[in-house]
Amino acid sequence: MTKEAYDYLIVGSGLFGAVFAHEAHKRGKKVCVIDKRAHLGGNVYCKEIEGIQVHQYGAHIFHTNDEAIWNYVNQFVAFNNYINSPIALAKGKLYNLPFNMNTFYQLWGVKTPAEARIKLQEETERYGTQSPRNLEEQALSLVGKDIYETLIKEYTEKQWGKPATELPSFIIKRLPVRLRFDNNYFNDRFQGIPVGGYNRLIDGLLAGVETRVNTDYFADRAYFDALADKVVYTGKIDEYFNYEYGHLSYRSLRFETEVLDTDNYQGNAVVNYNDKTVPFTRIIEHKHFEFGTQPKTVITREYPQNWDMSKEAYYPINDEHNQHIFKQYQTKAAAMPQVIFGGRLAEYRYYDMHQIIASALKTVKMTFVD
């Protein structure tokens, strides 16, 4: 391989890397995408099991309010009309989410928005505080005790591995309540799952682009740096700088996937398990994302867990300590024009898919003058 064989070496084939690669390739640039995993696509990767697209790194539901982003992804793959309507199992009863008239009926037996409004007002006036100091006080102020204790407390504590009184209030800035019988989790105009799975989206984005899997940038970064004029780096920012200012922390997940000899296990793609006596937070039944009619089913239990270097980094811990570390890396990164840092790991930020695509397209706009 000669020096500077490529215009761009892209580290990471997740949505950020794939969108950037597509746009650079479209503009005639020579691009190579490497990924240390055995497959392309980052966290949206799907593995086919029993003819079912299994979301390997957690359930992914595409939603956006931005028509341009919706049209962008639809160039590569058609999306079905899946609407996310999760169910919660708490203390032996099923509840609809997000909090809406169905939930209020299930909790309190109220049948009209006026009755629900009165009940919610009573609850928040009775249990709320003026300036909530932690997640528990915040939730009580927003929705009152019944909803908090039945549908928020134990789930959130499992998710973060800490008592709600020790979690910062900013984790739940808002808890939208909907006074309509409407179980659609998202308010966005566009929503769905790629027909045939997310790999089709990634394959479409990376068509014609050179890719190499099982290839870790850090196995020989001098070699990879020498391959291209510029590097687009979508891995962990602390790793890029050799942890000079310390390690950034994450929350991780463990997935337990099982094939079951039944065509329909839980009747819904997503069922949350709220009780603390159950160690997992949700069960995903993947076939329901695509209205599958296969004779078998595949389910995944999601167990939140503490993160260490041997585990996948899923959710950044955006507390002061980690932000302080991140800012130092960010400053260093900003002084390196030959490297573009982007994506959830390099920006140490939780992004939904539509946001990561928007962010990659913004980076493209700043990089190329069309």
Ligand SMILES: Cc1cc2nc3c(=O)[nH]c(=O)nc-3n(C[C@H](O)[C@H](O)[C@H](O)COP(=O)(O)OP(=O)(O)OC[C@H]3O[C@@H](n4cnc5c(N)ncnc54)[C@H](O)[C@@H]3O)c2cc1C
């Ligand atoms: C559990 C979970 C559920 C989610 N659900 C939704 C959802 O329902 N809807 C939604 O819109 N969004 C969802 N998201 C967010 C979505 O996953 C992200 O927005 C998106 O995947 C981010 O893309 P990315 O390219 O930034 O990162 P990633 O997809 O993580 O890609 C980064 C890639 O870089 C590679 N890499 C890292 N370091 C190196 C290295 N040294 N050498 C080579 N390769 C390297 C990694 O292997 C990885 O493939 C969810 C996220 C999680 C964690």
